[in-house]
Amino acid sequence: MKAFVTGAAGFIGSTLCDRLIADGADVIGLDCFTDHYARAIKERNLSGLAGHPRFRFVESTIRDADLDALVRDRTHVFHLAAQAGVRKSWGHDFAVYTINNIEATQLLLEAIRGASALERLVYASSSSVYGDSVSMPMREDALPQPISPYGVTKLAAEQLCHLYHTTCGVPAVSLRYFSVYGPRQRPDMGFHKFLRAVIRAEPIRLYGDGDQTRDFTYVHDAVNATVAAAVRGVPGHVYNIGGGSCVSVNHVVEMIARVAGRRPVVEVDPAQPGDMRHTYADTSRARAELGFQPQVSLEQGLQAEYQWLTGVL
Numbered sequence: 248m249k250a251f252v253t254g255a256a257g258f259i260g261s262t263l264c265d266r267l268i269a270d271g272a273d274v275i276g277l278d279c280f281t282d283h284y285a286r287a288i289k290e291r292n293l294s295g296l297a298g299h300p301r302f303r304f305v306e307s308t309i310r311d312a313d314l315d316a317l318v319r320d321r322t323h324v325f326h327l328a329a330q331a332g333v334r335k336s337w338g339h340d341f342a343v344y345t346i347n348n349i350e351a352t353q354l355l356l357e358a359i360r361g362a363s364a365l366e367r368l369v370y371a372s373s374s375s376v377y378g379d380s381v382s383m384p385m386r387e388d389a390l391p392q393p394i395s396p397y398g399v400t401k402l403a404a405e406q407l408c409h410l411y412h413t414t415c416g417v418p419a420v421s422l423r424y425f426s427v428y429g430p431r432q433r434p435d436m437g438f439h440k441f442l443r444a445v446i447r448a449e450p451i452r453l454y455g456d457g458d459q460t461r462d463f464t465y466v467h468d469a470v471n472a473t474v475a476a477a478v479r480g481v482p483g484h485v486y487n488i489g490g491g492s493c494v495s496v497n498h499v500v501e502m503i504a505r506v507a508g509r510r511p512v513v514e515v516d517p518a519q520p521g522d523m524r525h526t527y528a529d530t531s532r533a534r535a536e537l538g539f540q541p542q543v544s545l546e547q548g549l550q551a552e553y554q555w556l557t558g559v560l
Contacts, residue, residue, distance in 0.1 A: 254328035395521030420480035429466030489528025
C-alpha cells in the first residue's frame with residue numbers, strides 16, 4: 248500500500264500512520280499544525296516515525312500543497328484533516344470550519360479524481376452529522392440533521408465525497424466515527440480533560456446533567472476500521488464506527504474514579520449549544536462489510552488513556 252494521510256499529526260491520524268507503517272505501507276503524511284492546540288503535542292505524536300524510511304512528512308495546508316504530485320502514485324488516501332470541535336464552530340469561527348472541512352475536501356477530491364493508481368479514499372466523518380432527531384441506534388440510512396455548524400461541515404464534506412464517487416468514479420468510503428478516545432486524544436476532548444483533572448487533583452467540569460450518553464470508541468478500534476475500509480469498504484458506502492459502549496457521562500465519571508483510584512470532584516455547567524443528547528451506533532454494516540468488531544472495552548480504554556496521560560503531563 249502507498250498511502251497519503253491528511254491530518255497525520257493529529258490524534259487519530261498519527262495513530263493510523265503508526266499502524267500503516269507497522270503493516271509495511273509507504274506513507275506520506277500531511278499536516279499544517281493549526282493552532283487548535285499546541286504544536287508540540289502534534290510533533291510528539293509523530294516522534295516515533297521521525298527518520299523512518301517509509302514515512303515522509305509534509306507540513307502544509309491542503310490548499311497550499313502540491314496535491315497532484317502527492318497523490319499521483321498513491322493507492323490509498325486517508326482524509327482525516329479537519330477543524331475539530333463542536334463548541335467553537337459557532338459565530339465568526341465558522342469560516343475556519345468551511346475552509347478546512349469543506350473547501351479542503353473539494354480540493355483533495357479534485358486532485359485524486361485523476362489519480363489512476365487510487366484504489367480507495369477513506370474520509371473521516373463524524374456521528375455529529377446525525378443530530379438529535381434520529382432513532383436509536385443510529386443507522387447510516389437515517390436522515391442526518393446536524394445541530395452544530397461543525398456537524399454541518401462534516402456532512403457537507405461527506406456529501407462531496409459521495410458526489411465525486413457518483414459523477415467522477417472516485418472510490419470514496421466515509422466513516423462516521425463515534426466519540427473516539429484513547430492515547431494521544433486532543434486536550435480539548437472530554438476524556439482527556441477529565442483524566443487530566445483527576446491526575447492534577449482538580450475538579451471535573453460537566454456540561455449539563457451528565458445523563459447524556461455517547462457511544463465511545465477506542466482509537467485503535469477506530470484505526471482498525473479505517474484500515475479495513477481501505478481494503479474492504481464498498482465505494483459510495485458510509486459506515487458507522489462505534490465502540491459498542493454507549494454509556495452516560497455520569498457513568499464515565501464513576502469509571503474514572505475506579506481507574507484513578509480516587510473519586511473526582513464534579514462541577515456542573517449548563518449544557519452547551521450543539522452538544523448532542525445521545526449517540527449510539529448501529530454498526531451492523533461495518534461488521535458485515537468491513538469485518539469490524541471492537542476489541543477494547545470502555546474501562547480498558549480509559550485505563551490505557553490514563554496511563555498514557557500520566558506519562559506525558
